[in-house]
Amino acid sequence: MMETDEQTGKLTKAHACLMAPAIVLVEPQLGENIGFAARAMGNFGLGDLRLVAPRDGWPNEKACAAAAVAEPIASGAKVFETVAAALADCNYVVAATARPREMVKPVFSPETAAVGLRKRAQSGERCAVMFGGERNGLDNDSIALADAILTAPVDPGCASLSLPQAVLLFSYEWMKGGNPEGLGRITSFDGPAREGLATPGTGPATRASLFGLFDHMEGALDAAGFLRPPEKRPAMVRSIRNMFHRMACTEQDVRTWRGIIAALTRHSAASKG
Secondary structure, rough: OOOOOOOOEEEOHHHHHHHHEEEEOOOOOOOOHHHHHHHHHHHOOOOOOEEEOOOOOOOOOHHHHHHHHHHHHHHHEEEEEHHHHHHOOOOEEEOOOOOOOOOOOOOHHHHHHHHHHHHHHHHHEEEEEOOOOOOEEOOOHHHOOOOOEEOOOHHHHHOOOHHHHHHHHHEEEEHHHHHHOEEEEOOOOEEEEEEOOOOOOOOOOOOOHHHHHHHHHHHHHHHOOOOOOOOHHHHHHHHHHHHHHHOEEEHHHHHHHHEEEEHHHHHHHHHHH
8 A cells, every 4th residue: 555645645755765766886886976876866856775796895984975965865775795686676677888788678768767667666666777887887797687778868979977977867867757847946935946937926917918018108109209100100019019929028027117118208208397
């Protein structure tokens, strides 16, 4: 049975981490890189870190320091002697490698892999993404234990990614797949960040508001003698209105423009007086 929050009905953080794929680092060398990988995981909602025969042993102070706020992920990493042991509870495994291999396996980009793994996780499968050590990556025997290969689209002239970079690429795609429109940051002041134009405290202007602005502006421009000669007035009006439509005005924008027009017309009237 899925664990949920009784108030919201949403999956708890513990369950979300349980269903997210494990990140398996095979024979990682530097403690700092393990920590940076853990931090990338924490940034994007992954929590199950598994280490296979880390070169400098475990626990590792440098790893925990590099992990920063994700230190609990680093310190909670599970350590295994073999790849097979690290993957024993998994139903589906993806191996990250940049080099072509003589193996017939599906090949996925980070984005495609994340989408597929999310579907499997939602159906109850335990999944893992496996990354090799800094010097040589994954060997053929490790890749042979995987169901598919993960390869990032990189410049062929500089194709090698650091271990933390590779983990971050996948982790980002994992998080994005769960909330494609969200940008992660949430504050009590303005809520979750979203792509697009932010309009706090206002909203898109209605046609009625825009029409009122046009009447106000065009009346002021007529009085100032701008919309002349008469035969060119219709084209000039259309051009001005189209500029405002391209601006995607908010209600606050309309109020501001009307205030500007009112101030200018008052000043003009006062000057004439």
